[in-house]
Amino acid sequence: MRHYECKNYIHLDCEKGMCALSKGLVPIDGEGSQACPSFRQTEKCGNCKNFINPDKYGVGTCTGLEKENWAYATCGAFTCAGYIAI
Numbered sequence: 016m017r018h019y020e021c022k023n024y025i026h027l028d029c030e031k032g033m034c035a036l037s038k039g040l041v042p043i044d045g046e047g048s049q050a051c052p053s054f055r056q057t058e059k060c061g062n063c064k065n066f067i068n069p070d071k072y073g074v075g076t077c078t079g080l081e082k083e084n085w086a087y088a089t090c091g092a093f094t095c096a097g098y099i100a101i
Contacts, residue, residue, distance in 0.1 A: 017044070017050060018032065020059075021050055036053055058093040059089055063092055
């Protein structure tokens with residue numbers, strides 16, 4: 016788990032972000048990018064019970080809406096009506 020996968024992470028640019036709780040800068044990867052004890056998983060298609068059969072690129076099928084369709088595992092699902100956390 017990494018900071019950038021947390022609900023409290025605010026993207027600033029392509030290298031770093033900020034923790035909304037501590038107000039500290041955190042890198043996207045490398046040293047210091049591991050999640051802290053306050054980590055809360057963000058809603059993404061790949062973290063949904065309705066996301067099935069992903070391929071090696073993270074493209075799978077969404078079965079949680081009226082019509083099944085393909086979806087990226089990394090796609091934000093925070094406004095999705097069919098999202099059910101794993």
